Amino acid sequence: MDVNQKEYDYDEIIKFTGAGGELDQVLSKLQSRLKKLREKINECEPLFHGKGNTSSIYKCYKELYDKIGTDSASGTMWFNTKNSYDLINLMNTNAVSDKNKDF
Amino acid sequence: MNEVAYYDKGEASLDKQAKTFQNFTYDNQSNGGVLNKLSEIEKKINDIKNDIQTLSGDYNTLVNKYEKFSNYKSVMNKIITTMTNNVDAINRSYGNVVKTATQAINEHMSTDSTLMSDLDQLNRLLANGSKTN
Numbered sequence A: 001m002d003v004n005q006k007e008y009d010y011d012e013i014i015k016f017t018g019a020g021g022e023l024d025q026v027l028s029k030l031q032s033r034l035k036k037l038r039e040k041i042n043e044c045e046p047l048f049h050g051k052g053n054t055s056s057i058y059k060c061y062k063e064l065y066d067k068i069g070t071d072s073a074s075g076t077m078w079f080n081t082k083n084s085y086d087l088i089n090l091m092n093t094n095a096v097s098d099k100n101k102d103f
Numbered sequence B: 001m002n003e004v005a006y007y008d009k010g011e012a013s014l015d016k017q018a019k020t021f022q023n024f025t026y027d028n029q030s031n032g033g034v035l036n037k038l039s040e041i042e043k044k045i046n047d048i049k050n051d052i053q054t055l056s057g058d059y060n061t062l063v064n065k066y067e068k069f070s071n072y073k074s075v076m077n078k079i080i081t082t083m084t085n086n087v088d089a090i091n092r093s094y095g096n097v098v099k100t101a102t103q104a105i106n107e108h109m110s111t112d113s114t115l116m117s118d119l120d121q122l123n124r125l126l127a128n129g130s131k132t133n
Helices: A002-007 A009-016 A021-049 A056-068 A077-102 B009-013 B032-065 B067-108 B113-132
Strands: none
Touching: A009 A021, A009 A077, A009 B032, A021 A056, A021 A077, A021 B009, A021 B032, A056 A077, A056 B067, A077 B009, A077 B032, A077 B067, B032 B067, B032 B113, B067 B113
16 A cells, blocks of 8 residues: 555545535535625616615725635635646546556 | 636736726615615625635644644734734725715715715614624
8 A cells, every 4th residue: 555545535535525525515505695695786776776886885895895806816715716627637637547547 | 836726817917906986975875775785795795705704714724633733833824813813904995985974975965965864874774894803
């Protein structure tokens, strides 16, 4: 048995980080809720808004959208969701690679 | 690298911008009304807070169980800290929308007494928001 095999249970990590695993499920939920939140804000805007782009209400909505952000906008929710997605994939890839080295 | 986890590329890259309007509007009638929407927004924010806690717990499980995963710890901590700060900022901005709605109702109540019940509900939303902050 390679020393790597003693470090962790590959199959457990592959399952935990793989499609349908615990981390995939929580990240999927988070993404779905971020989308729903954006949609709800979108639906709220026509019902309650100020005039133009200098009103305090507009600024609140802008802050909400800015914090949700995109995966290319550093420091936003989506940027960090992407980081989390990349990390999960990396852990999965490394676990598969470590397992293959031993067989 | 394997791409095993689900990722909504369309939503992730979507440019999210506030809309501009010609006039002030407070519509408590159509499409479920403002209060209904604000309440739904609050629920989503709380759901997202719970998701971040679950993600943090899952990361800790890995790090605590296997020393090998301590290499990922600083990245995990940064993700969770930034997400937590973001959702707190989202909650504050949401609270400001509710406060602004409350101010608007206060100003319009002298001409429309039916808005009194909206004010009660907005105050309840504000109180809930301050509890979750």
